[in-house]
Structures are given as structure tokens and as C-alpha cells.
Amino acid sequence: xxxxxxxxxxxxxxxxxxxxxxxxxxxxxxxxxxxxxxxxxxxxxxxxxxxxxxxxxxxxxxxxxxxxxxxxxxxxxxxxxxxxxxxxxxxxxxxxxxxxxxxxxxxxxxxxxxxxxxxxxxxxxxxxxxxxxxxxxxxxxxxxxxxxxxxxxxxxxxxxxxxxxxxxxxxxxxxxxxxxxxxxxxxxxxxxxxxxxxxxxxxxxxxxxxxxxxxxxxxxxxxxxxxxxxxxxxxxxxxxxxxxxxxxxxxxxxxxxxxxxxxxxxxxxxxxxxxxxxxxxxxxxxxxxxxxxxxxxxxxxxxxxxxxxxxxxxxxxxxxxxxxxxxxxxxxxxxxxxxxxxxxxxxxxxxxxxxxxxxxxxxxxxxxxxxxxxxxxxxxxxxxxxxxxxxxxxxxxxxxxxxxxxxxxxxxxxxxxxxxxxxxx
Amino acid sequence: xxxxxxxxxxxxxxxxxxxxxxxxxxxxxxxxxxxxxxxxxxxxxxxxxxxxxxxxxxxxxxxxxxxxxxxxxxxxxxxxxxxxxxxxxxxxxxxxxxxxxxxxxxxxxxxxxxxxxxxxxxxxxxxxxxxxxxxxxxxxxxxxxxxxxxxxxxxxxxxxxxxxxxxxxxxxxxxxxxxxxxxxxxxxxxxxxxxxxxxxxxxxxxxxxxxxxxxxxxxxxxxxxxxxxxxxxxxxxxxxxxxxxxxxxxxxxxxxxxxxxxxxxxxxxxxxxxxxxxxxxxxxxxxxxxxxxxxxxxxxxxxxxxxxxxxxxxxxxxxxxxxxxxxxxxxxxxxxxxxxxxxxxxxxxxxxxxxxxxxxxxxxxxxxxxxxxxxxxxxxxxxxxxxxxxxxxxxxxxxxxxxxxxxxxxxxxxxxxxxxxxxxx
Numbered sequence: 001x002x003x004x005x006x007x008x009x010x011x012x013x014x015x016x017x018x019x020x021x022x023x024x025x026x027x028x029x030x031x032x033x034x035x036x037x038x039x040x041x042x043x044x045x046x047x048x049x050x051x052x053x054x055x056x057x058x059x060x061x062x063x064x065x066x067x068x069x070x071x072x073x074x075x076x077x078x079x080x081x082x083x084x085x086x087x088x089x090x091x092x093x094x095x096x097x098x099x100x101x102x103x104x105x106x107x108x109x110x111x112x113x114x115x116x117x118x119x120x121x122x123x124x125x126x127x128x129x130x131x132x133x134x135x136x137x138x139x140x141x142x143x144x145x146x147x148x149x150x151x152x153x154x155x156x157x158x159x160x161x162x163x164x165x166x167x168x169x170x171x172x173x174x175x176x177x178x179x180x181x182x183x184x185x186x187x188x189x190x191x192x193x194x195x196x197x198x199x200x201x202x203x204x205x206x207x208x209x210x211x212x213x214x215x216x217x218x219x220x221x222x223x224x225x226x227x228x229x230x231x232x233x234x235x236x237x238x239x240x241x242x243x244x245x246x247x248x249x250x251x252x253x254x255x256x257x258x259x260x261x262x263x264x265x266x267x268x269x270x271x272x273x274x275x276x277x278x279x280x281x282x283x284x285x286x287x288x289x290x291x292x293x294x295x296x297x298x299x300x301x302x303x304x305x306x307x308x309x310x311x312x313x314x315x316x317x318x319x320x321x322x323x324x325x326x327x328x329x330x331x332x333x334x335x336x337x338x339x340x341x342x343x344x345x346x347x348x349x350x351x352x353x354x355x356x357x358x359x360x361x362x363x364x365x366x367x368x369x370x371x372x373x374x375x376x377x378x379x380x381x382x383x384x385x386x387x388x389x390x391x392x393x394x395x396x397x398x399x400x401x402x403x404x405x406x407x408x409x410x411x412x413x414x415x416x417x418x419x420x421x422x423x424x425x
Numbered sequence: 426x427x428x429x430x431x432x433x434x435x436x437x438x439x440x441x442x443x444x445x446x447x448x449x450x451x452x453x454x455x456x457x458x459x460x461x462x463x464x465x466x467x468x469x470x471x472x473x474x475x476x477x478x479x480x481x482x483x484x485x486x487x488x489x490x491x492x493x494x495x496x497x498x499x500x501x502x503x504x505x506x507x508x509x510x511x512x513x514x515x516x517x518x519x520x521x522x523x524x525x526x527x528x529x530x531x532x533x534x535x536x537x538x539x540x541x542x543x544x545x546x547x548x549x550x551x552x553x554x555x556x557x558x559x560x561x562x563x564x565x566x567x568x569x570x571x572x573x574x575x576x577x578x579x580x581x582x583x584x585x586x587x588x589x590x591x592x593x594x595x596x597x598x599x600x601x602x603x604x605x606x607x608x609x610x611x612x613x614x615x616x617x618x619x620x621x622x623x624x625x626x627x628x629x630x631x632x633x634x635x636x637x638x639x640x641x642x643x644x645x646x647x648x649x650x651x652x653x654x655x656x657x658x659x660x661x662x663x664x665x666x667x668x669x670x671x672x673x674x675x676x677x678x679x680x681x682x683x684x685x686x687x688x689x690x691x692x693x694x695x696x697x698x699x700x701x702x703x704x705x706x707x708x709x710x711x712x713x714x715x716x717x718x719x720x721x722x723x724x725x726x727x728x729x730x731x732x733x734x735x736x737x738x739x740x741x742x743x744x745x746x747x748x749x750x751x752x753x754x755x756x757x758x759x760x761x762x763x764x765x766x767x768x769x770x771x772x773x774x775x776x777x778x779x780x781x782x783x784x785x786x787x788x789x790x791x792x793x794x795x796x797x798x799x800x801x802x803x804x805x806x807x808x809x810x811x812x813x814x815x816x817x818x819x820x821x822x823x824x825x826x827x828x829x830x831x832x833x834x835x836x837x838x839x840x841x842x843x844x845x846x847x848x849x850x
Contacts, residue, residue: 146570146771146803150773150803150807166593181599345575348578375538378538379571382571382578382579384536386579
């Protein structure tokens with residue numbers, strides 16, 4: 001298997017030596033952070049399998065799909081409508097980020113003061129260590145924040161297959177029209193890519209498949225309202241991360257198995273942490289694999305994370321897409337409606353997000369909220385001031401963290417998190 | 426006069442003590458930077474008059490306009506169409522920025538890592554020291570960069586009269602439609618504000634008035650192609666800064682007078698700097714009064730700035746608006762066309778800006794380009810990498826500077842600028 005993987009990585013043009021180093025770091029981090037957890041549900045062994053084969057088995061599967069004529073579409077954002085990708089007979093995968101890579105090289109292309117997520121995305125490309133990216137037939141960027149918008153200009157000089165989706169900045173009628181028009185343009189682009197003509201049946205099947213994996217993770221999330229929480233925030237985050245590139249059918253099946261086990265745990269009153277552990281909601285910027293720094297610090301300090309208000313979390317996966325439309329047009333409207341509801345901080349104003357955070361804090365019975373901001377991520381950092389105020393007005397304690405992918409501030413973060421948890425007692 | 430001003434500032438709700446301090450700092454900076462210049466054209470005494478009465482006579486004029494029923498509209502960006510404001514019987518003024526103010530207070534609302542321009546805009550509000558802002562009947566924000574977009578959310582909680590204009594991010598057909606639709610919405614809002622119904626004649630008059638002041642500054646700019654340059658970059662920058670809030674008719678008249686003098690100077694071969702002084706084009710972020718730091722360093726080092734590729738410069742004022750349309754609709758299309766041509770870095774991609782910089786470098790016979798980036802201004806900092814590459818491909822030396830409004834890095838900037846100028850010899 002390993003030889004087979006190496007041949008594949010080599011064919012994809014990866015830098016094998018750098019990639020070996022990356023996998024080794026990843027494996028060690030997983031060992032230290034995930035496998036050292038106590039009281040994990042047995043069925044989370046699924047995560048261990050997925051993670052051990054993150055650039056192996058999953059990429060082999062995608063390459064087989066390609067051999068059978070299916071196309072692979074890579075994306076950096078939850079605004080890219082997976083329903084349309086699936087309907088056009090293609091597979092959507094989230095592209096690599098979450099760890100610093102080729103940093104010196106990256107700073108030849110991007111300002112030092114760029115958020116880690118964007119630097120990392122470019123680092124994985126420049127370092128040639130992301131098989132998802134190298135194997136993609138199309139890379140879809142989207143005009144969300146300034147950083148990503150301008151990064152895609154850089155990336156488009158480095159890859160032959162960049163497609164950029166424009167996005168609105170306001171939840172106006174005009175904004176919805178723009179998203180609709182862009183989703184139709186994307187449908188055309190997908191049809192051109194795959195040669196497959198999408199009809200109502202194809203789109204409905206795409207919607208159903210994506211909804212199924214959403215329903216699985218919704219079930220997982222709802223079980224975290226229990227006290228004690230039956231699964232760690234780290235494992236739940238991993239489910240949210242895997243959600244973005246795993247085979248959707250297998251993902252739904254395996255997550256339901258985990259949920260079955262969690263229900264039994266809840267019945268037995270069994271949790272991963274003691275019942276009195278402080279319950280934390282994490283809100284803010286997305287965390288891609290292997291960005292587990294803050295959740296690891298929080299849960300190592302004895303708290304349990306019960307929800308993620310994040311693109312890699314409920315912001316990204318809440319709300320299914322209505323399946324009932326009969327025509328392609330009706331179903332497309334349903335897709336537009338679903339994505340137009342995403343309360344990303346790129347929208348101005350963005351009151352829905354604050355409402356959602358308040359709702360989640362209540363639903364998950366959170367004792368406090370940690371706002372996770374990536375340094376230099378203007379939309380989320382700027383929004384965090386208003387979020388903090390709204391939460392404090394409701395008596396919910398908030399800790400605003402601003403960090404990056406380095407480990408340099410771990411000690412300082414740990415001190416601040418511990419002090420915050422003391423406050424919650 | 427001073428008593429009259431103080432009464433007015435007090436009525437506008439300014440913090441008089443803080444405002445006194447501000448004016449004193451401003452006056453000293455003007456003395457040190459402007460009045461110490463050698464060989465200034467005599468007619469630049471107009472600038473001295475305007476600057477000495479920046480919060481005095483000009484505000485008195487605006488207050489008189491208000492008493493006569495005219496409305497004052499404040500703006501932070503060259504995307505706000507002055508033609509429409511004028512047509513609706515209102516006056517557009519650029520709002521205060523350009524200096525750090527109330528910094529501690531500002532950081533209670535905005536992340537530390539926000540660009541100086543935005544922090545300064547908020548600081549002038551929180552410190553209550555901007556009579557333009559306090560006297561405005563409407564404040565128009567616009568969705569340009571993430572920083573400003575989210576800042577307007579903060580500002581809208583602090584002022585009773587905020588209006589936000591949405592803007593496109595791509596120069597697509599859809600983008601133009603959005604701008605058009607937003608300009609019509611703005612026309613409605615202006616009519617609601619003033620109670621004045623705009624017809625073709627009114628809009629044509631508005632277009633003509635704005636064109637006249639643009640033509641005056643175009644004439645000034647074209648005279649700077651002469652060698653030796655007949656006017657300093659500092660004075661030309663000031664013309665560009667005053668352009669944004671001075672009475673448009675007086676501005677045009679006085680700038681033409683300056684141009685008359687400059688033509689005589691050119692005939693006599695007379696310049697502000699020796700003929701062999703290195704000629705520098707400055708490109709990048711806008712510089713609001715009193716942000717004269719980098720031009721002062723550049724010209725104190727013996728170079729002359731011959732052009733500004735900036736919102737406060739050619740990016741903002743180049744291109745007049747077509748006046749020939751007969752109907753309101755035709756004239757509105759002309760306004761949309763003119764503003765849709767602005768090559769701001771918020772657009773993706775934005776190749777026109779690079780073309781414009783190359784064109785300016787050639788037209789003004791620049792020996793080198795200094796790219797001026799405000800720290801944390803993602804759009805311009807990210808674009809600066811591509812700009813640098815394009816210029817270097819044409820053999821034009823580039824110095825990329827990243828700075829803020831503080832004076833802490835002045836020594837370091839000076840060293841870097843001097844080293845760059847050595848290179849040009």
C-alpha cells in the first residue's frame with residue numbers, strides 16, 4: 001500500500017521528501033492530541049482510520065474516480081455548492097490548509113501580515129504537498145474576504161485550472177440575485193468540465209446525498225447537548241473537518257454508527273469528561289486539519305467543547321437544502337436559498353451570526369464562549385467586538401483569542417484559557 | 426474669527442480641548458513640512474490659506490450652506506459619486522483621517538491590526554474632533570475593503586445618519602449592474618435627503634462642476650511631466666487632498682492660477698528641485714491630510730515626486746464623466762461608466778491598475794516607483810507583489826514600503842528611501 005501511495009504521490013507531482021515530513025508531523029500530532037484522549041467512544045476508530053489514510057486511501061479512491069471519468073473539484077470554502085458538483089458527476093474536496101508550510105517561499109508571494117489559513121493554502125501548493133490540490137481537475141476560489149480574493153489571483157498563476165466565484169457582500173435582494181447568477185454560471189462551468197448535463201433528477205440526487213451527510217453530522221451535534229457530553233470537542237471537530245473531503249456516503253454511515261454509540265453512552269450517563277466540566281462553545285474562524293491547537297488547549301485544561309460556530313462546524317453544515325422542487329429551476333432556487341443563509345462575517349451587516357451564536361450557547365448549554373480569531377483575519381476579528389458585547393449583554397462570558405498556526409503562543413493561550421475557565425466555576 | 430470658529434465647533438459638539446491640540450499639531454506639521462520647502466510657486470499660498478482654515482472658514486461655509494437648506498454629505502472614498510450629490514443640491518466632503526487620534530479608545534472597537542486609515546477615521550469620531558463629520562447630514566460608507574466594510578458597522582452605531590453603498594468586486598457585467606443599481610439607490614437616497622428632484626439638467630450641471638475641478642487637477646498633473654518639475658510632490662499631494670473637501674469652484678479657479686505660474690516656470694526652466702533630481706512615482710494607498718510622512722521623507726532626501734497613483738491622486742481623479750447625454754438615464758450611465766473604471770485593489774483581478782502605473786511611470790518620466798502600503802491594508806499590500814514584478818519586468822526600480830501613521834519608523838524609512846535613491850543614480 002505504501003509503495004502504491006508513493007507511486008501515486010509521485011505521479012501527482014508531490015515533493016516526496018517534504019510530503020514525508022508533513023505526514024510524519026501530522027501523525028505525531030494526531031498521536032499526541034487525539035490518541036492520548038481518555039474515554040473516547042470506540043467507534044471514533046473511524047476517525048483514526050481516515051486520518052491515517054488522509055493522503056493515502058482517500059486519494060486512491062479519488063484517482064480511481066478520475067480513471068472512471070469522474071472529475072475532482074477542489075475548494076477552500078463552504079460557499080461552493082457541493083450539490084451542484086455532485087449533480088454534475090464530480091466530487092468536491094476541501095483543499096489543504098491548517099499548518100504552516102514553505103513559509104519562507106510563501107512570503108515571496110504574500111504579505112507577512114496575511115492570515116495563517118491563506119499562507120498555509122499557498123504553502124501547500126508551493127511545497128507541492130497537497131495531493132487533493134494536485135489531483136483536482138478544477139480549483140474553485142470565491143470572493144469572500146480580501147485576503148482570499150487577492151490570494152486567488154496569486155494562485156491562478158500557479159495552477160492551470162482556477163475558477164473564481166463572485167460572492168455578494170450584503171444580504172440584499174441584489175445580493176441574492178448575484179449568488180443565483182453565480183451558481184448558474186458555476187453549473188455551466190461544471191457541465192463544461194464533466195460533459196454531463198444536469199437535470200432535475202441529477203440535482204435532486206446531489207442535494208439528497210449532501211443532505212444525508214449533513215443529517216449525520218446534525219445528529220452528532222445534537223447529541224452533544226447532553227451533559228456530560230458523550231464525545232470530545234476534538235473528535236467532533238475532526239468529524240467536521242473530515243466532512244469536507246471524505247466520501248459522503250461512507251461519512252454519513254460511519255457518523256451514524258458513532259451516534260448510535262453516543263446514544264448508548266448518554267443513556268448510561270457516560271461522558272468523555274466529568275459532568276461538571278465547563279462547557280465551551282467555540283466561535284469564529286475555521287479550523288482545518290491539523291489545526292487542533294486551541295481545542296487541544298481547552299480540553300487539556302479540563303473543559304469540554306460542545307459546539308463549533310465555524311465554517312468547519314455549524315456555520316458550514318447547518319441547514320439542509322430543500323429537496324422537494326420538481327424542476328431544475330426550483331431545485332436551483334433551493335440551493336441558492338441554502339447558501340445565501342450562510343452567516344459568514346464577509347456579509348455586512350451580519351446579525352444572523354450573533355443570533356446563531358446566542359442560540360448555540362443556549363442549545364448546547366455552554367458556560368462560556370471562546371471566540372477564535374486568526375491573526376489578520378479582518379472580518380472575524382472585527383466582528384468579534386460586537387459578538388462579545390451581545391454575549392455579555394446576555395450574561396455569557398467570552399474569551400477572545402487571536403492566534404495563528406505556530407506553537408509559539410501555546411503557553412500564553414493556555415494561561416488565558418485556564419484563567420477563563422476559572423471564571424466559569 | 427477665532428471666537429466665531431470656537432462657537433461653531435462647540436455647537437457641532439466638538440471636544441474643544443482635544444480639537445485645539447489637533448489643530449496645533451497640524452499647524453506645526455504644516456510649518457515644518459510645507460512652509461520649510463524651497464522654491465515653492467508663489468500661488469501655492471492658496472494651499473496655506475486653505476490649510477490654515479481647514480476647520481475654520483471651510484466649515485463656516487458649509488454651515489452657511491446648511492442654513493440655506495443645502496445638505497452636507499460626508500464620505501470616506503472616491504467611489505461616492507459627487508456628481509449625484511451636487512445634482513441633488515448637496516455638497517460632498519471627504520471626512521477626516523490621516524492622523525492617529527484617540528488610539529486607546531479606538532482599540533476598544535477595532536482590532537489592533539487594523540490599518541491606520543480606518544483607525545484614524547474612528548479616532549476622529551470618538552475624539553469628536555472632525556467638524557466635517559459632525560456637520561454632515563449623511564455619512565456615506567461603501568463596501569470596498571473588509572476593514573472599511575466592517576468599520577461602517579461600528580460607525581453606524583455611533584452616528585445617526587449612516588448610509589452604506591454596496592460595491593462590486595469584479596469588473597463583470599454583473600458587477601457593473603450592481604454599481605448601476607447602487608447609484609440609482611443612492612440617487613433616491615439623495616433626493617430623499619434634500620427633497621430635490623434630480624433631472625437631466627441638474628445632473629449635467631453636477632457632472633460639469635465636478636469635471637471642472639478634475640480638469641484643473643489634470644492640468645496641474647500634466648505640468649509635472651516637465652523636467653525639472655515645477656512643483657513639489659508635497660504641494661501636488663496637498664492639491665489632491667484639498668480636492669476632496671474644498672469648494673469645487675474655488676478649487677478649480679485657484680488651481681488654474683497655480684498652473685499659470687507653473688507654465689511660466691517651465692518656460693524659464695525653473696523647478697523646485699535641480700533638473701537631475703531623481704523623479705519618483707508614488708503608488709498605493711491613499712494619503713489623507715496630514716499624512717505627509719513618506720512624501721516628506723522622499724523629497725527631503727533630494728528626490729521629487731512627480732505623480733500619485735492613489736485614491737488621493739490619479740486613481741481618484743483621472744477620467745472625467747461624459748457630459749453629452751440628453752436624458753437623466755444617459756447621464757446616469759455616464760456616471761456609472763466613470764466610476765466603474767476606478768482601478769481600486771478591491772477588484773479581482775485588477776490588471777488596469779498595473780497598466781495605469783506603467784503608463785504613469787512613462788508619462789511622468791519616473792526613475793523609480795515607491796509603492797506605499799499601509800500596514801494591514803490587505804488589498805494594496807497583496808497587489809504590491811504583482812505590481813513590483815510588472816514594473817521590474819519593464820526595468821523600472823521599485824521600493825515597497827509598509828508603514829502606518831506613527832513616526833516611529835521614520836528613521837528606518839529614511840534609510841530605505843535614501844538607499845533606493847542611490848540605486849537610481
